[in-house]
Each structure stands twice: as structure tokens, then as C-alpha cells.
Amino acid sequence: xxxxxxxxxxxxxxxxxxxxxxxxxxxxxxxxxxxxxxxxxxxxxxxxxxxxxxxxxxxxxxxxxxxxxxxxxxxxxxxxxxxxxxxxxxxxxxxxxxxxxxxxxxxxxxxxxxxxxxxxxxxxxxxxxxxxxxxxxxxxxxxxxxxxxxxxxxxxxxxxxxxxxxxxxxxxxxxxxxxxxxxxxxxxxxxxxxxxxxxxxxxxxxxxxxxxxxxxxxxxxxxxxxxxxxxxxxxxxxxxxxxxxxxxxxxxxxxxxx
Numbered sequence: 029x030x031x032x033x034x035x036x037x038x039x040x041x042x043x044x045x046x047x048x049x050x051x052x053x054x055x056x057x058x059x060x061x062x063x064x065x066x067x068x069x070x071x072x073x074x075x076x077x078x079x080x081x082x083x084x085x086x087x088x089x090x091x092x093x094x095x096x097x098x099x100x101x102x103x104x105x106x107x108x109x110x111x112x113x114x115x116x117x118x119x120x121x122x123x124x125x126x127x128x129x130x131x132x133x134x135x136x137x138x139x140x141x142x143x144x145x146x147x148x149x150x151x152x153x154x155x156x157x158x159x160x161x162x163x164x165x166x167x168x169x170x171x172x173x174x175x176x177x178x179x180x181x182x183x184x185x186x187x188x189x190x191x192x193x194x195x196x197x198x199x200x201x202x203x204x205x206x207x208x209x210x211x212x213x214x215x216x217x218x219x220x221x222x223x224x225x226x227x228x229x230x231x232x233x234x235x236x237x238x239x240x241x242x243x244x245x246x247x248x249x250x251x252x253x254x255x256x257x258x259x260x261x262x263x264x265x266x267x268x269x270x271x272x273x274x275x276x277x278x279x280x281x282x283x284x285x286x
Contacts, residue, residue: 030263031190032071033256034064035226036152037280038080038145038196038248045103053275060271060282061152065194067284069160073192076160077184078109078149079255080196081248082167086143090165094140096147107150109142110163143167145196145248153194161192168251174239177251181258195256197249199223199279200242207277209246218245219272219279222253226283229267231257247279260285 042058044051068076092110099105142150146165153163166184168177185191199219202212209215218241225233234257242250271282 029188029190030185030259030265031073031192031286032068033193033195033260033265033285034061034068035195035197035249035253035256035281035283035285036061036064036149037198037282038148039198039276039278039280040098040101040144040148041276042148043098043103043105043151045105046098046101054280057271057273057280057282062156063270064282064284065152065156065158067286068192068194069158071192071286072190073161074189076110076158076163076192076194078146078153078163078165078194078196079252080143080145080149080165080167081170081252082143082145084169085140086146086167087169088140088167090140090142090146090167092163094142094146094165096142096144096150098147107142107147107154109146109150109165110153110158149194149196166255168255170243170248170251172251174235174237174254177254178235178258178261181255182261184255185259185263191259193256193259195249195252197247197252199247199249199274199281201246201248201278203274203279204277207274211277212245214241215245215279218242218247219274219281222247222249222279223269223272223281226253226281227267227269229260229265229285231261249281
């Protein structure tokens, strides 16, 4: 059964080392994510499942301890998914991260590197010293149909244990002329409906999100939100919207359901 959920954005800029001099611009979003994770901890789950958008190489399950990296963004920073003794580097120099031999071993095993969204989630969990329940990750592909996303959510909570979800994903990337997807007049309305649904814990509205429109608006959170909708159907959770803004022309939202 689903006992709580947190919805967070997943831009690498959420990590201060990546944002560098612009780190302060997402301080409020970062603080809201911390509050949302506190709601998950307070629910005392038996298991935390982190769901986020992923490309082909990052789709599927990622076990606790799976590693991710922000080196592609020019930062010497590696993270691991979950606590329970798994090392993670919050700032360059604080931890060596996986060594070359370990990287080779992981590359040859089923433990693929975390997609960026789950690496951001791993950083958030490490930042808040998460140790309240075992963690596992799930990368979902953007083209995944709504029906399948909903089914995946139902499968996550089918077991009798108390499950919490950390759902990563951004809203539209078309809110301004300088946004990654340029300005699209449909973006503001799309984001407003998502924000309303997250605040109201409106499962039906999340299930009904238009996948094609979300794709056109570059909303990476559509599939993860619909996984949440499948998991939360019938759980009777209430929602709270903790943050909503589009500082770079991309919609970032933080919500907590409990």
C-alpha cells in the first residue's frame, strides 16, 4: 500500500555543485524538496521507490547502492542511491566515489549507472541523511503509454508492505522565449493543471494527462506522475503543493502526499 509520496523536480542545477554561482536561484526548491522528503520519513515506510524519467540506457530497475555521476556536467561528484552504508559524495573531495575498477565491475554487471533524474534523487536523499527504509530506483521512458505507467504504479504497491514514492520529473520546458523548448502558449495552462492535480492529489487528473502534449512541451515528469497516479489510486492520500515556479522557463514543482 502507498503511505506517502513526494514529487520533486530533477534538473541537475538542483545540486549546488552543478549550479555553482547560480546555486541560490533554486534554494527555495531545494528547501521544499527537503520538506517533502520529511513527509516520506514521517510515514515510516517499509520501502522507498524512486521513480524518474530515463533514456534508453537508464530505463528499468536500479538497486540500492547503484551509482550515478554529475561528471558529465563538469563536476567531480558521484552519488549512490540510498543510505544503509552506501557511500555518496556531496561535494568534490569529500568522497572518492566509485573507482575505475569498480566502474568496470559495475559496467559489466546489471547495475547500470543511474539516469540523471535518479542521480538528483540520490543526492537529495544523501543530503537529508535518508535511512528510514531501503531504497530502489525505477527509470521510466518518456514514450511509455499512460496505461502502462498506471499499471507500473499499481504493480509497485501490489505487495503488502508500506511503500513511499519519490517521484522525480519536470513540467513543461516551454514557458519563456529562453526556455529549452522556446515559448509555447500551451505550456502555462499545462503546468497549471499539473500543479492543481498535485496539490489536490487528483489521481484522475494525472491519469488523464495528454502524453502527446507533454512530449511536445518537453515535460519529463508526465510518465513518473502517471506511475504515481497508478500507485495512489484508492490510497486516500491528501496533497500539498510546496513549490511551483519556472525560473529558467521550465516548470519545477514540489508536492507531498500523505
